[in-house]
Amino acid sequence: MKLLVNATLGALLSVMSMPSIAADSPISKQQKETAQQLMETALKSDLAYDIVESLTTEIGPRLGGSEAEKRARDWGANLGKELGFDKVAIEEFTMPFWDRGHLHIALTSPYNQELYGSALGGAAPSEKEINAPIVYFRDIHALTAIKDGSLKGKVAFVDGEPMVKSQTGAGYGPSNQKRRIGWQHAQRGGASALVIRSVGSDSHRFPHTGMMSKKDDKWTTIPVIAISNPDADHLRRLHNLGKPLSISLHSGSDWQGEVTSGNVVLDIIGSEKPEEIVLIGGHLDSWDLGTGAVDDGAGIAITTAAAKLIANLPKRPKRTIRVVMFGAEEVGLLGAYAYAEKHEANLHNHVVATESDFGARNVWRLTSDVNPEATVLVDEIAKIIAPLGIIRGGSDVKGGGPDIIPMANKGVPTIRLQQEGTDYFDLHHTPDDTLDKIDPEELKQNVAAYAATIFLFADTHIDLKKKN
Structure with missing residues (x-):
């Protein structure tokens, strides 16, 4: 499902002539125009590719618990500071280390x-x-x-x-x-x-x-x-x-004892409801056979770049946007469970969560698992990102990505911007997972989808939590 960016950009520009937003729409005209602006900017931005190129080249393979994964955490924290995130933290946890x-x-x-x-x-x-x-x-x-x-x-x-x-x-x-x-x-x-x-x-x-x-x-x-x-x-x-x-x-191959790993957490603080969090991310570790470009350097790059584009807006969205670079995903979702445990008392403020962890091909479908009353918001978001070649999928699809599972199990609402995965398992966990497999133009489409979607979730007043 190859998407030509020039054609997509033209389609985006034509959206401006679409009928006006209905009076009862959960998305205002200004929010829609901002989302369209984010998509246009993303389709012209090389930031995501620059990020994944840096990670895979400067750090290389990043086995969970290894010295290389520690260098990746430092890299992630430094990147967050360089990009101007409001808050940057490394949240450490211990884990058993297996060496090949x-x-x-x-x-x-x-x-x-x-x-x-x-x-x-x-x-x-x-x-x-x-x-x-x-x-x-x-x-x-x-x-x-x-x-x-x-x-x-x-x-x-x-x-x-x-x-x-x-x-x-x-x-x-x-x-x-x-x-x-x-x-x-x-x-x-x-x-x-x-x-x-x-x-x-x-x-x-x-x-x-x-x-x-x-x-x-x-x-x-x-x-x-x-x-x-x-x-x-x-x-x-x-x-x-x-x-x-x-x-x-x-x-x-054998176990080498307990070591330190960690999650890198980057925040863009919300302007009106800073305590409420829209969480996105990917996993920072990789298997050691390749350089972890597709799995999951791309996810780190897509979500970080999307958040940065939103941070560049004249006004921050209402809610906080949090990018989590999860550690030690490949060896058992260890960073994901550590995050859910550390933030358990505040998970009620995590209004929605999603992860990019299925390669770097185009996003083609938006699915969700949110409060049924909030499904109309997801439906409207799907219409806005449709010019990117994205369709609306199911509205009761559990998930959000592997690292989101521990949070979803505790009631955090999820969405998923699902990527084209036909050839993903040609590369998955092999020496062939290298930067040359990423198409920069497809990466831009991912960033455009994330930037528009996450902005609209962060700027809405709608409660996404399912009622007990």
Whole structure:
């Protein structure tokens, strides 16, 4: 869904001749004109691209809890000061740190061949080189059916299909089950290690990493490795030929103890209701294989740039706009839970929250989960941003983004400016997540959507909270 900015700008200018705002509209003529002005400005601004270029180039990969993530927090705080945010803070929290370490993985039978793999987050190290036959499982369901102890001395390999490409990313959840819980069944079976097909929709020889789930608050005690889709295809073909498969691997991934992480919080103080907060943001950390441009440097850039454009207006909106650069999202939404806990007593003043964390392609739909009486406001906002190529989606769609979940669970209303995601999982959690994958013009469309939408939420008098 490629959007030509010149065409969009022309469409925006033509909006000025639309029929006047109805007398009972929740958006005034002046608010609408300001929102249109913000969109026009955003479509000509390079600020978001400058921000994501700076983050990915000057800081690079930013694994949660690492020294690089600390440098990113300092970078975020300095950026907030340079851009003139009214309040800048780093809110620290502690977390366990998992380090990838080294990895060697290779097919040893029916012949020798190096494989391209990546340890999954939370995986244990191998005490020594593992050399073992592979037991092939067509999918995660086949693995869950094994008997306890039946895999002793073996390496389990869970296949499956590459993710189904989808605009909404709907294929991720089902495909991700092998990554999240596969280790529990491989370990129950006594396997020496688990190897899975990467959770991704690409055909490149890049493995996709990602975090596993705990069970009973415990992590796996075996190595767990994701291999690239082409390598998984190769193992399947050999299996289908009836060839005996064996593998060697040595992994140094392990937990390194407690460290400090944190969230960077940037505020533009509201002019009339400063205690009421419209929260936007993205996550500052990334996986360590790429430079975290698409996931989620883009989200940091989009929301920070949008807030800065609003701050440049002659008058601040009524409510405070807060940009949160969440820490340690990739390793378990740790920053999100820390924020919700720290601000629990004030969550009733968080009038709406949303996050940009689905890449850098165009926004195509606006969904919401707010007070039904406030849905008319969202409907009117959707009309204003429609020239950007955005449609109105559902009005009872829970979410707002991964880092918003802990707040949403405590009753904070949410919206989502949903991005085109058909190719998102080609890049997600791989070495291919780099700056060259971001289209500067599509990034501008995101900023335009956020700037107009967030301004209108921040400047309205309407209560967005659902009634108990």
